[in-house]
Amino acid sequence: MTNHTKSISCLSYNSHKGFSADNRTYLLSEMREAIRSTGADIVAIQEILGEHRSHAMRHPNWHTEAHFEFLADRVWTNYAYGKNAIYQNGHHGNAILSKHPFLSKKNHDITQWKFSQRGLLHGVLAIARPNNSIVHAACVHLGFLPFEQWRQTRKLIQWVEQLPPQEPLILMGDFNDWHYRIHKMLTQKLQLKEVGTEFFGAPQHTFPSSKPRLALDRIYYRGLKLDQVEVLSGKAWSELSDHNPIWAKFLLEF
Numbered sequence: 222m223t224n225h226t227k228s229i230s231c232l233s234y235n236s237h238k239g240f241s242a243d244n245r246t247y248l249l250s251e252m253r254e255a256i257r258s259t260g261a262d263i264v265a266i267q268e269i270l271g272e273h274r275s276h277a278m279r280h281p282n283w284h285t286e287a288h289f290e291f292l293a294d295r296v297w298t299n300y301a302y303g304k305n306a307i308y309q310n311g312h313h314g315n316a317i318l319s320k321h322p323f324l325s326k327k328n329h330d331i332t333q334w335k336f337s338q339r340g341l342l343h344g345v346l347a348i349a350r351p352n353n354s355i356v357h358a359a360c361v362h363l364g365f366l367p368f369e370q371w372r373q374t375r376k377l378i379q380w381v382e383q384l385p386p387q388e389p390l391i392l393m394g395d396f397n398d399w400h401y402r403i404h405k406m407l408t409q410k411l412q413l414k415e416v417g418t419e420f421f422g423a424p425q426h427t428f429p430s431s432k433p434r435l436a437l438d439r440i441y442y443r444g445l446k447l448d449q450v451e452v453l454s455g456k457a458w459s460e461l462s463d464h465n466p467i468w469a470k471f472l473l474e475f
Contacts, residue, residue: 227473232261233393234466242463247280264318265360265393272311289316303328303342315342315360322347331376333369361394389444399435413441416469420450430459445471
């Protein structure tokens with residue numbers, strides 16, 4: 222049988238709820254154009270708004286549709302949303318936008334305290350039908366506090382361990398892991414690879430977007446061959462969210 226190689230490009234981005242780093246300017250339209258310019262096949266977004274009624278009244282250019290639907294429009298025809306934080310004016314969470322169809326999608330609650338609602342959004346994607354090649358894509362946004370992170374990471378590890386080990390996995394998100402403890406657990410206990418470490422020798426700085434000093438945003442993977450990695454920075458990105466996105470391209474043989 223002849224092997225064919227297919228590429229999959231991924232982007233992980235904390236969208237800061239569609240606002241600039243200083244929270245003053247609503248920039249979702251500009252974010253959509255920037256994200257589209259990457260050509261990513263799969264986009265994992267953290268802090269994406271599903272609804273916010275007070276913002277809608279305050280900003281005349283507000284998009285009344287769910288923000289993940291606005292971002293996905295006509296480019297990523299498949300998407301999943303994990304509603305995590307729910308409050309009086311609306312809700313936000315994680316989203317996965319995909320050019321490939323979902324075979325299944327599920328949001329796993331990894332919340333430890335009500336004041337910090339978090340989730341792990343998982344989608345099983347059909348990449349190369351009719352060959353039935355699939356990839357597990359996941360988007361996560363971990364909390365800030367050490368005990369909270371420890372409990373969430375244990376749940377994350379348990380979730381990865383129940384996946385079929387022969388099926389490729391791409392785990393994207395904002396890990397809030399400036400101390401690298403979570404990184405060591407994911408790479409040593411689960412044998413996952415991290416794109417910045419594989420390409421440059423260490424996770425790459427993405428926060429704050431104007432002068433990145435912390436490697437908070439990462440893409441972990443297994444069962445794929447890494448081809449390219451880039452942190453998207455510079456004026457075009459630093460004027461959007463407070464995070465810079467990370468982009469990676471993988472090769473998949475089937």
